[in-house]
Amino acid sequence: MAEVTLTGVSKSFKSTKAVKDMDLTVPDGAFVVLLGPTGAGKTTTLRLIAGLEKPDAGGIEIGGESVTGLTPAQRDVAMVFQQYSLYPHMSVYDNLAFPLRSPILRTPEAEIDRKVKEVAEVLHIPHKLGNKSTELSGGEMQRVSIGRALVRDPSIYLMDEPLSSLDAKLRADLRVELKRIHAELSATLLYVTHDQIEAMTMASHVGVLNEGELVQFGAPREIYENPKTAYVAARLGQPRINLLPAGLLGETAPSGAHHVGLRPENIGYGDGRDAAVVRVEHLGDQTRLHLKVADHDVVTLTDPHTSLTPGETVQIKPLSPIFFDADGARIN
């Protein structure tokens, strides 16, 4: 395992700047998640580290050595893709052993056997080793494809939305499992996703990307509680943070403040500004109130069994507002 560093890396495809002057350090042993919407440059960043793309500018180091000019095979990285691609004619065992049987690695068969069994244990699939890969469920297939990366002992594991093709239940299980695997192997992992829940729950560090730029990098809690820009604030948290004109709810805004950011849980009831209830959304564990304050939509949380109905008026006040300037940068 090793630290991975990107310094001033840029990459364009024709006129599109996919990655802009990126500085990023993946600390040794960290679980870094790059979060952003489609087109933010997440996958390109991953492919640049893997060597599947060549940067236009900047350098990439793995374990302190420059790999910018090296081929993917020379870089000692293992990649897991969104679509699991297993060899359908092989057993689970042979699928897992395949990367180790590569002529470059020359792994002795006894060592292969030990490694495959160890990984099968970590993934909870030792009883499936004899199965054909086509006789597995979707979740098992994805575990085998993650396993094919784990049998190797690379400097870094690179994962490109490996859970996005699975259904919600399975995704929740594998989230917990990936985190456990990371802890057990003390591996360095760079994981790319557009799913904020994956980023919040698994990462030791989250990097938020916007249009090819790394906007903020830090622990999930840091990013959630202390966003540097309005964009970052809106990427984490469900329901999304309310971004309203500064002072709308009567809070004192610092000079230059353009917008106030209020997470739904940071809106208090009982006094303050009048708000009309537009819709009451019962989601079971929480109830969302959709409010209108002087033509602005505000979403807040309330007691699951509230008796409020549309048309009523409630009073709301901000609890811990954060402020942003006209460009969306945080004002402290």
Add this chain to the structure above:
Amino acid sequence: MAEIVIKNVRKEFGDFVAVKESSFTIEDGEFFMLLGPSGCGKTTTLRMIAGLELPSAGEIYLDGEEISQKPPSERDIAFVFQMFALYPHMNVRKNMSYPLISQGMPRAQVKAKVAEVAAILGIEDILNRPVGGLSGGDRQRVALGRAIVREPKAFMMDEPLGALDAEFREHMAEELRALHDRMGATTVYVTHDQLEAMQMGDKIVVMNNAVVEQFGTPQEVYDKPATMFVADFIGSPSMNFLNFQAKLASGMQSIDLNGQTVTVPQLREGAEGALAFGVRPEHVRLTTDGGQRAKVMATEYLGTTQIVTLETPNGDLKARIPSDQPAKAGEQVGLDFIGETVTLFDTNSGRALRSELNEEVLSNG
């Protein structure tokens, strides 16, 4: 405007039963969700209401009139599909005018109607654009517009947002619901996404294996699930089931779980054998002393709350607790449950035991 009553409807395709005797009522102006996993019979049910399939048995009433054997054209129902099919060679206005012109409506009236619907959907500015260059959202709006101009009695929607990416989907879901609130037209909506169903629906029918498992408001279905399937399908993370063996009598207000007394809503029926203690993650509390013992397996940070996975002698369990409350993997903790929210199940039948909590809901069928 329409009330739709489904009465003992059944559908067979050869030997395969797609929908078993199902009954429920969709009230006038409701946004009604048909929810279930793929293959549960929800789309077949929708297609029977629209007239695209004829039921093998049973009746369907639209505003009191039995329509189950009528062709779709005589039902006055508009259908919006997952893949919105627009006429590619026509502009937006022509796409929306088409259903009216084919009905023989005078031009001036068509123009006024299209303008009115375009205003509702906020697409006045693209009326003269070709549909080819439109974004996914605008295409969806035009497809809706084409259904709305006819002023049908009801709208049928089969996963209309299924093809959209997550972020945009959330936005369109809100827009659809707001549109419904403005128009108040009866809408039947098929989805496999429980959050979408909870978020948009006035009422939900949960289907599984061709059977209606439960029918009610989102909060009812969430708080008082009628079966283990419903309890598991709705909610994220879903309801926890702790397995235990016992003989319970009607009137009991507590049960014995590993030698500890745990309160439950007063039982209205007895049960014996393999049972499950069903508790939602937000109704589990972590304590330092007493209660049930458990080991913390994992924690997942979610902002203000966190999900803690715990190992107990009765099976794994997930708790949703404030994220500032400490919980570390490997730690031993005690568990408390909010007793009045608990549902007990018979594990063999999967059915909820009747109690003070749910008797009203369960007696509705």
